[in-house]
Amino acid sequence: MRLTIVCIALFANYVQSSKVLGFFPAPSISHQRIFQPIWKELSLRGHEVTVITPDILNDLSLVNLTEIDVRIGYKVFEDLKLLEKMKSKNFVLIKILNIFHDIQRVMSSELQHEAVKKLIENDAKYFDVVLLQTSHLFPLVYGFGTKFSAPVIGISSMDLYLHAHDAVGNPTHPLVAPDIMLNLHGKLGFFDKISSVLHNILYRILYYWYALPMADKVARKHFGENIPYLGDVEKNMSLILTTVNPIIHPIRPNVPNMIEINQIHIREKKPLPKDLQDYLDSAPEGVVYFSLGSNVKSANISSEIRNIIIEALSELPYKVLWKWETDYLPNQPYNVLTRKWIPQQDVLGHPNIKVFITQGGLQSIEEAICNEVPMVGLPYITDQPYNVRKLEEFGIAIGLNPGTMTKDQFKRAILEVAGNKKYKERVREAKAILTDQPMKGVEKAVWWIEYVIRHKGAKHLRSPAADLSFFEYFLVDVALFFVFCALLLTYVVVKMIRWCRCRSKKGLTKEKAN
Incomplete structure (x- = not known):
């Protein structure tokens, strides 16, 4: 009987097995960590999964997983100095435009990979669903949706840009949910409102009239001239899975096919390496953990900022564990231990960690909250300034500008977060909210x-708003009609008043003549 049940279960799993394609082009391990658990779990459930990524799992136990390693994207990313452009003080839309051009070049290099070209040219290949990274300005990814004519699902590793909301007809009110790149939230001032409205308009002009048509031209070089317009593929996405959470991101009304997921990369704790375990255990007074993530590396910060940080850390009454990516830290204080790589989730789970100094990346924030560790934020790029400001509002962090902070400011922030119980209490409240959900993100x-x-x-979940143009959605045509009616009515009224005055004058003239 038991053998029969097992056979039925295996057969059911077999008949439900599907072919899944994923294209996640961002050369950033912090982004790929969001997608990796998804394609791993799909593989474990018996689906035949093919993934194009610059960060492969290389797990031999996943026998029905095929990974195409496009790590060439990292080299192009570094050659273009994309991180420096992200950190620039340029106008937001100029920064977005620069990122778009460089990301296009990164993806083009990945699409020229021999295995990727072979996959694209294989007309006999088919997939039941295509998963595409849609976090940033990546319209070129939709080329795979045109090639294989399968349902498309977008997955983001951070909050979405405006065009992704448009694709499924999701509301993008400029005051209720300003674009994350503007670093605006809470009650907006008058000029903030103007800035958000103008950004909503100008961003869409940039995306729909420039970025999308340009990406479409590039896509035709890789996928052939007979593919549909990329904008049409984007507008027909079945779902978008977005990694937002109620602590950081604004509460907004979502259409049914906008699915919020979070903590997708959070895993069970693993034992720490012995040297780290001994180091943390030997510090009952507490440890400060310092990491700027995988993109904004500590070793790449300027010598001026590095010296300020080192001086402040050397005066702390705590030990410090610092993710430093080279073999040598100049003027390394006696109380600081450096490692090129650190198992962050496991370290944050140690009871002696008092403060986490972070760049404010979304995944790092979720790891800290899940382990009840308050933070000091040093934001650099993309959504990090916005994230850190939200952490400050919630009362679980202090944020500083790494370009202008002084040694005393940095030191005071660490001591305040480590010594004031209110930060620990608030982060516990944040964890209770974040983790209280019916099922895990994966x-x-x-x-x-x-x-x-x-x-x-x-298609049955598709909002009719997705089929409306920008002018229709924001009732621009209706507003223009009312303006025209108002002008016409004004014109008629003015003409009537003039006619009446003219008649009145003629009547008075006749009376005087008589």
Whole structure:
């Protein structure tokens, strides 16, 4: 009987097995950590998964997972000095435009990979669903949706840009939910409102009239001239899975096919390496953990900022564990231990960690909250300034500008967060909110992906707003009609008043003549 049940279960898993393609082009391990658990879980559930990524799992136990390693994207990314452009003080839209051009070049290099070209040229190949990274200005990814004519699901590793919301008809009110790149939230001042409204208009002009047509031209070089317009593929996405959470991101009304997932990369704790375990255990007074993530590396910060940080850390009454990516830290204080790589989730789970100094990346923030560790934020790029400001509002962090902070400011911030119990209490409240959900992020993501596979898409969840143009959605045509009516009415009224005055004058003239 038991053998029969097992056979039935295996057969059910077999018949439900589907072919899944994923293209996640961002050369950034912090972004790839969001996507990796999804394609791993799909593989474990029996689906035949093919993934194009610059960060492969290389897990031999996943026998039905094929990974195409496009790590060439990292070299192009570094050659273009994309991080420096992200940190620049340029106008937001100029910065976005520069990022778009460079990301296009990164993806083009990945699409020229021999295995990727072979996949694209294989007309016999088919997939039941295509998963695409849609966090940033990546319209070129939709080329895979045109090639394989399968339902498309967008997955983001951070909050979405405006065009992704447009793709599924999700509301993008400029005051309720300003674009994350503007670093605006809470009650907006008058000029903040003007800035947000103008950004909503100008961003869409940039995306729909420039970025999308340019990406479409590039896509035709890789996928052929007969593909549909990329904008049409984007508008027909079945779902978007977005990694937002209620602590950082604004509460907004979402359409049914905008699915919020979070903590997708949070895993069970693993034992620490012995040297780190001994170091943390030997510090009952507390340890400050310092990491600027995988993109903004500590070793790349300027010598001026590095000296300020080192001086402040040397005066702390705590030990410090610092993720420093080279073999040598100049003027390394006696109380500081450096490592090129640190198992962050496991370190944050140690009871002696008092403060986490972070760049404010979304994944790092979720790891800190889940381990009840308050933070000091040193934001540099993209959504990091916004994230840190939200942490300050919630009362679980102090944020500083790394370009202008002094040694005393940095030191005071660390001592305040480490010594004031209110930060620990607030981060516990944040954890209670963040983790109180019916299912884990990975389970939720995979359930919705399989939902799309079962129904061969999700057109029944599609909002009619997705089919409206920008002018229709914001009632520009209706507003212009009312303006025209008002002008016409004004014109008629003015003409009537003039006619009446003219008649009145003629009547008075006749009376005087008589």
